[in-house]
Amino acid sequence: MPKILYLISEDWFFCSHFLARAKAAQRAGFEVVVMTHVGAHADTIRRHGLRVLPWNLDRRSLNPLNELKSIFQVWRVYRAERPSLIHHVALKPLLHGTLAARFAGIRHVINAPVGMGYIFSSSDWRARLLRVPIRLALRLLLNPRGSRVIFESPDAEKAFIEEHTVRPEDARLIRGAGVDLALFQPAPEPDGVPAVILPARMLWDKGVKEFVTAARQLKAEGVKARFLLAGAPDTGNFAAIPEETLHAWAKEGVVEYLGFRSDIPDLLRQCAIVCLPSAYREGLPKALLEGLAAARPIVTTDVEGCRETVIEGVNGLMVPPRDPTRLANALRALLADRPRRILMGQASRRLAETAFSQETVISETLAVYAE
Numbered sequence: 001m002p003k004i005l006y007l008i009s010e011d012w013f014f015c016s017h018f019l020a021r022a023k024a025a026q027r028a029g030f031e032v033v034v035m036t037h038v039g040a041h042a043d044t045i046r047r048h049g050l051r052v053l054p055w056n057l058d059r060r061s062l063n064p065l066n067e068l069k070s071i072f073q074v075w076r077v078y079r080a081e082r083p084s085l086i087h088h089v090a091l092k093p094l095l096h097g098t099l100a101a102r103f104a105g106i107r108h109v110i111n112a113p114v115g116m117g118y119i120f121s122s123s124d125w126r127a128r129l130l131r132v133p134i135r136l137a138l139r140l141l142l143n144p145r146g147s148r149v150i151f152e153s154p155d156a157e158k159a160f161i162e163e164h165t166v167r168p169e170d171a172r173l174i175r176g177a178g179v180d181l182a183l184f185q186p187a188p189e190p191d192g193v194p195a196v197i198l199p200a201r202m203l204w205d206k207g208v209k210e211f212v213t214a215a216r217q218l219k220a221e222g223v224k225a226r227f228l229l230a231g232a233p234d235t236g237n238f239a240a241i242p243e244e245t246l247h248a249w250a251k252e253g254v255v256e257y258l259g260f261r262s263d264i265p266d267l268l269r270q271c272a273i274v275c276l277p278s279a280y281r282e283g284l285p286k287a288l289l290e291g292l293a294a295a296r297p298i299v300t301t302d303v304e305g306c307r308e309t310v311i312e313g314v315n316g317l318m319v320p321p322r323d324p325t326r327l328a329n330a331l332r333a334l335l336a337d338r339p340r341r342i343l344m345g346q347a348s349r350r351l352a353e354t355a356f357s358q359e360t361v362i363s364e365t366l367a368v369y370a371e
Contacts, residue, residue: 176284178361207277
């Protein structure tokens with residue numbers, strides 16, 4: 001039985017974005033092993049018959065000694081497991097894992113450079129400090145001989161090819177994690193005060209501050225709407241919003257802070273608009289794919305990844321990033337026009353069915369494994 005090993009930063013991210021593909025690989029005849037930072041979701045992975053190996057990774061660490069220890073741990077696992085194929089997901093796993101694979105003599109590697117907007121777009125001093133060495137490391141490690149590189153958006157694929165970081169023949173486009181169309185079913189928008197939801201990790205990069213500012217402006221104008229924040233801060237990310245800030249916004253009455261929610265399908269049925277005003281580029285946000293499948297209009301920013309989910313004026317509206325006034329204008333227009341929201345929601349569902357189904361993503365991923 002061939003063995004595939006997933007190297008991924010967090011167990012929760014594996015569950016939300018890769019569990020369905022790993023189960024499909026298992027059905028296709030692979031033994032599946034997941035090496036990850038173990039949190040609250042490892043037992044969920046094990047319940048699906050997948051083996052979990054703990055990885056002592058600190059995503060926030062900039063200590064070279066810690067990084068060397070992490071690479072050594074991965075190398076020891078690769079030497080012991082001898083996987084037929086390794087799938088690295090996100091920046092540290094692909095850098096650490098590709099180095100470890102090279103020293104372990106493993107050639108069949110898939111690298112997925114997702115979630116790298118912070119490094120290349122943020123004005124934070126850490127991002128600026130890391131940008132040049134990370135670009136050099138990616139040029140050396142992202143696309144070694146025998147590897148494939150999976151991108152979630154055509155913009156990212158084009159950029160890495162034009163920078164000569166990835167060979168065109170090794171690039172593959174798989175548009176996000178896909179969405180379970182059976183789980184996220186269309187439902188009529190409920191009567192009453194319409195709700196706008198931002199479902200994401202509570203990070204500054206996700207445009208949460210701009211969302212709150214837009215909500216404050218609309219409420220000051222007397223617009224009748226609820227504004228919901230659904231998600232928890234990701235403490236392993238430099239851009240995490242402090243809990244006290246989120247609670248202060250809720251106490252002000254501008255937004256309702258729901259925290260982490262596991263009932264997103266039900267929550268989307270209670271809302272009228274799905275909004276993700278990301279400040280920087282994304283891979284392909286799963287929250288927006290779920291909004292499409294739930295037949296809700298999308299309001300998002302015109303940045304890499306997010307723009308893939310909107311046909312402007314058909315199923316949603318796009319605004320410039322970091323522009324709360326334009327965001328408020330877009331939300332105001334949709335909140336005032338329920339018939340338009342309904343038509344846009346229907347178009348969203350059609351887009352989910354034709355372009356972003358989970359079945360399509362699984363099929364395309366297994367095809368890359370077969371290569």
